[in-house]
Amino acid sequence: MNTTSSRGAGTRPEGAPRRRADAERNIAAILDAAAGCLGRQPQVSMADVARAAGVGRVTLYAHFPSREVLLEAVLDRTIAQAGAVIEQSQPDEGPADDALRRLLRSSWQVLDRHLRLFDVAQRELGPARLREHHDPAISRIEHLLARGQKEKTFRTDLPLNWLVTCVYTLLHAAADDVNNGRLAQKKAGHVLEATILSALAVPPNGSQRRAG
Amino acid sequence: MNTTSSRGAGTRPEGAPRRRADAERNIAAILDAAAGCLGRQPQVSMADVARAAGVGRVTLYAHFPSREVLLEAVLDRTIAQAGAVIEQSQPDEGPADDALRRLLRSSWQVLDRHLRLFDVAQRELGPARLREHHDPAISRIEHLLARGQKEKTFRTDLPLNWLVTCVYTLLHAAADDVNNGRLAQKKAGHVLEATILSALAVPPNGSQRRAG
DNA sequence: CTTAACTCGAACACCAATGTACGAGTTAAG
């Protein structure tokens, strides 16, 4: 028991001896680095994360005894962040389409990082473990879209599930295009908003086939 | 030089001694298996592919000396398939939106497999090698969307690149939802069509903000 | 200043995947 007392590092048990300041700092740096790396490239190694955090590989393992544990910690943190940001945009206030606009404008970037991480977690932790975390961000958007359908602001000819998929998917795509220089960062917000709202809008009468 | 004469297996050089029938059969089985596996799970091992093809691992390596070579072979084959299917829907005939409808109806499933494979290839072969293959399928869709913009059938307030991204992305998402049981196979075609055409349609006047 | 917490590099065991070598057995083709 040399390198730290191998505590979980995620949430310190109140009873145990307090953690030192530099340890706390390193843990934060690791979580930041991990969130960044995993967002960019899903298969980053622990060594990569450690390097990105400016920390020895051993130190990383001291705080997070396995890749799995690290992943869960990062996941928890990101879920909390995303949840907070979403809540800030007051998704329950006013017309659903306005609320969605606010939400997209304020936080599509944060949400994208969230989605990417979710993707990794789904693959490496399995869908079961994912569900245990009960993601408020994801259900938030679903809730908003459901409200929009109920108020006839959003189309009802397509299932709610699919609308959710569309929002996530396009969000993700926009962030991807920005990352690869196919879409200007500045325009992304507007483009995304225009596309999603068109996709979700109640379609005009003659749109089932060509207008007869 | 025991196991086969280690020829490329992709395209046989006309001068060399002809290939035996069972070899040809195995190569086909391997390509099928690889295409299937890679579509479902990007990180399948060579051993997995061999097993799926009902072939020894050594035999696999006899025909495709490395994972890279196999990947390129599968890629070539899939590109050819997708190209043919797309061409069949006559994307240059009639109004652009009708053409797109035909294209989606007839081949969104094939196209999705194509996209998944492209994803793996991008990661493992790098973007450079990808461009060498000069994918006709991808440029086909881009061409169709460009035509639609020129004819004012599709919206012009968003860049062409982004429209392309939308089509690919939603295609992919629909296939994914079907795979995970979130969307009924039967409904997928219609749902996809309705969503994409809404997203691409020329927006009504007051849609920049709320209709003032 | 003393101590316990913390960090670090180096070295190790372990595992899974890739790719190679061999030798014996099968099978298509002439």
Add this chain to the structure above:
DNA sequence: CTTAACTCGTACATTGGTGTTCGAGTTAAG
């Protein structure tokens, strides 16, 4: 039927990631 092509299992070398151990050095905290 003879031959060359082909297949297969086993075994091996290599690589790259994971997780652990050790021992010595550094640093926060009292």
